[in-house]
Amino acid sequence: MISSSNKQADTLPLDGVMSGLMRRYSERVPDVQNVIDAMINEGIIGRADDIENDHIAFRTMGVPNLGLASFEKIFLHYGYEKRDEYNFIEKKLTANWFSPPSPQYPRIFVSELRVHELSAEAQQIIHRYTDMVTSDPVDALDLDDAPTVDQFLHQPLWNTPTLADYQTLLKESEYAAWVIYNRYYLNHFTISVHNLKEGYNTIDEFVAFLERRGFKLNSAGGTIKISPDGNLRQASTVAQMIDAEFAGGDVFRIAGSYVEFAERRVLPEFQNIPANQIGRQHRREGFETGNADKIFESTFTTQTGR
Template sequence: MATANTPLDFVLNGLMERYRERVPHVKAITSAMVEEGIIADAADIENDHIAFRTMGVPQLGIQSFEKIFLHYGYTKRDAYHFTEKKLNAFWYAPPEPHYPRIFVSELRVNDLSAEAQKIIRSYTDEVVSDPVDSLNLNDGQAVDKFLHSALWRTPTLEDYKTLSAESEYAAWVIYNRYYLNHFTISVHNLPKGYNNVAQFNSFLEQHGFPLNDSGGKIKQSPDGGLLQSATVAGKVEATFSGGEKTMIPGSYVEFAERRVLPEFAHLPKEAVKREHRREGFEAGNADKIFESTYSTQTEREQ
């Protein structure tokens, strides 16, 4: 990651530092890439995007969270809707090409059962005003601390399990809050033999990393321009209210291949830049990648 010269650099570095600590796959994949000679060190990895999950309730959700990155010069782009999972999302384009895109989703809490809504609001109602409004967004350290601080009290294991039975997304957020959900390795700029998702998936599986197979291990946009895959989230030990402990899904690593747009197909490889490749996201791909933290995927590791 870049040196923390600006508040945005400080925030991104802080997010990635804690994410690497909590997600063993990050260091393991990076180490395997170095050993294979794909990269010289972690700094050679291009971060396609990072993603966050939120609760769609007053004072929180996308409308609150996005203020942080809009302040840092990000531009709000396309909206996405996930009917079955009851989610909305937007992506945000960075102020400069070397920064990652940002993908923020929120749970449509009002679409859940009365019981699930009651549980969620028993926690989120503790947030009585938009917490971002009281942050000094020019203080990177303060923002970094906020993104890794509790928004509400620690949930009970019983509430977590009740939510999980209806919405595994809801359960993930009630415990993890704004914890970084995933970062994404851009594979298209890697050396030949590893620079598409199919090849990179083979490399990952040879090294024993379990891949999300919901909808197939490769998720491809209808236009063929965006291909994605992801690891299955590893389990982390969670301590719930009252001291109860259990293993729950943590975060995961994603991989993206953005193909060169047809109108730029004539460009030599060394001339291809980010703006020449397929931009944005694809709801069909994202819908399946969300499941990297779902039991249908995480229980396959057991």
């Protein structure tokens, strides 16, 4: 399922939070509906809810009162469990993934910029905004109130940056520039390709379908990113550009969010299990630093500008 929106009743706060995230993300990223419409038109799925959401991703700033230490409290409250940590040396990022309380929910991938590793100028710009947050905002939330949490994830935590500050950050860290403007906005959701019908249930077949349909895909490190064990294969669209209004009224087109696609292959020890009995527990779990490193670049100018 990609969303529990439009249902009569969301049974848990997590359902309401996921509904809000996917609704706002879909409204802001036309490729979400475009991909779904193409899949329906091709006969791959009958409706959007036929899609399994492999994972969703968020970006954060590693500064006091924010970052992973703050953000993770939301989903740990809903029963998610913190898993592996990943280090992206060049991009100066740390990330963790979180496994869901039950299989109908997506995994969550949260990354954090190690702000202290940036130049003094970049640090000064970031802190000019984030220092406005003087206590952990998650501590003030009623996490059982889904509408409040949904609103929090879509509200600004600091002032809108100036275009000059955004462009200065963009030169040093495109990740920093993305977060200073977009804040906690959902970075992407991910279609589980392996659960689609035959002919489309490998990443190679699905990428070929997307390319036939004219979607612009992230080419960093190759269109298909493959883990060393060969069992996690990923691709993504290039982030769609949005007209962003900066402090003072300047308008500039910047990278928004994108859509990812993942194939998790059945692990060798489960190869003899009938296909109709294969579950998440039988497939490659977790993430891969090399793959994720290139997926991050879906919002980078090297991709959006080509």
